[in-house]
Amino acid sequence: MSTEVSKSSVEGIDEQRLVQKANRQDLRFAVTGFLVLVVAMAALLALVADFMIDGVPRISVDFLTNFPSRRPDQAGILSAWVGTVLVMLTTAALAVPIGMAAGVYLEEYAPKNWMTDIIEINVTNLAGVPSIIYGLLALGLFVQTLRLGQTILVAGMTLALLILPIIIVATREALRSIPLEIREAAYGLGADKWQVVRMYLLPAARPGILTGAIVGMSRAIGETAPIITIGALTFIAFLPPAPLQPEPPFINFEWLNSPFTVLPIQMFNWISRPQAGFHVAAAAAGVILLLLTLLMNGLAIYIRYKIRRGQK
């Protein structure tokens, strides 16, 4: 009896040590995890701060209204930001409707068969294809085979293909989160499939789809590699024809066939120059690019946050 007691007390000491050791390890890991977190956040902060310090003093009204120039202190981003706006318009006009349609098909219409399986694996795989491969696709298909040239339309189509998987996935997730009862109630009232989709599901899925569209567009705004690959010029000192005109028919689509440059291309071009003055200009262009992408991502995160609050 007495031996048993002493034995268990010995074990008790060991257990206590074991527990203490395990708890210390636990704490150590929690601290490590937190430190890694801090380092990751510091990297993002350093990046933003680096751009702010290098670039912000260079930003002025002239910088926004000047064309690129051979003299670094006169170089501006007028053609670049106008190009970015027009390319993004084209990309959105193509990718959002097609991505939504594909998402609705896969989530609501697709029968369970091998063809649907192939499409699903395809979309997943396309999301992982490096962007420069899309550039080679555009070079081979749009530029060399269809001979469309290095135009805003080609850039818009290329980036639209690139962000299509993002919008498809966002649409599907938004549709999937709508309760089945809504569909059943609508069918019960005599609606057919398309009426259910158009009148009930798409309005309910709108915030989710919007989030996906914004994330996709912010990805497209910063993409450089595919646009370099199609052979877009980097020195553009003119603007595409204006999309709006004073005389009828008021809207003009000639800009789609215009050569162009965009912000990331302009920035890359300036980085590759030897003169330090151009590097400052690159940082300034980078500040604007960063601001745009961070704002768009922030907006997407905010909308998602609102959706989740609404669901609770």
Add this chain to the structure above:
Amino acid sequence: MTIEAITAPSAGAVQYGRLVPSEAFLRWRAISGRVVSVILFAAAALSVFVTASIVYILVYDSVLFFRQVSIIDFLTDTEWTPVFDNPRFGIMTLVSGTLMTTLIGLVVAVPTGTILAIYLSEFARPRVREFIKPILELLAGVPTVAFGYFALFFLTPIFQGFIPGLSTFNLLVPGIVIGIMILPYIVSVAEDAMRAVPDTLREGAYALGFTRLQTSVKVVIPGAFSGVTAAYILGMSRAVGETMVVAIAAGQQARIAYDPLEGAATITAYIVQISLGDLPHNSLAYLTIFAAGLTLFLITLIFNLIAFWLRRKYREVY
């Protein structure tokens, strides 16, 4: 809505106190439903067409290339000099550059990503998680060209301060920056997999007296193993395809990359370099970018398919 209001036949008439849809309306609705479903299918099938076009274009131009260069030379030569008078086409030079930056990126991102994923999934309070995940998303949203600038003009000078002999263009700094870039993807996929492990398993472990760390290492990670592996492979695939950081900060000299302190061209940086030049579009040197692109596509395709299969596996288990 408005289009339908103009073109649709009138919905029907009220009979015996209820709405009876007219024949014309039902016929119109059936036809328009069919038309819409065909359009939606076409949109979904576009993705298959895109993949098919990618494969067709890469293979077609690569075949033109391999008619003039033997595939054995392509895989075994140790020099890559397509624009020289006596051109050599050893893709392994470019592949070695790509592998080196990928490896450095993984060395940075895999341990930190795993620790962060465990921390967010098992340790952090919900409010901390709600705060951190958006920041990681912001990090993932930074344009790659901005990371390139950051690598060349910010990190490289700092690293040169304490690594003597580090060239202005090197593989080390772009590799580290690639690690930072793929970190958010690894964290998000790995955390997703860990959270899919049912709480009953965790509760069982806690009931046996496990600490959080023991639960994470002995229960959650084994349970989420395929998903965590998928996260690494997806990160690897992104690192291989990353373009602008290496095009800006890793240099353009194609050589077998064994010293990370020196610069070397990667597959992607080479494609950018040729695209910026003014080679005639039908020259042999120009066709190399499609052969290089095909190599890149095959590497990432294999990674992506493995990751797809692994992720599907853990989704099925729970």
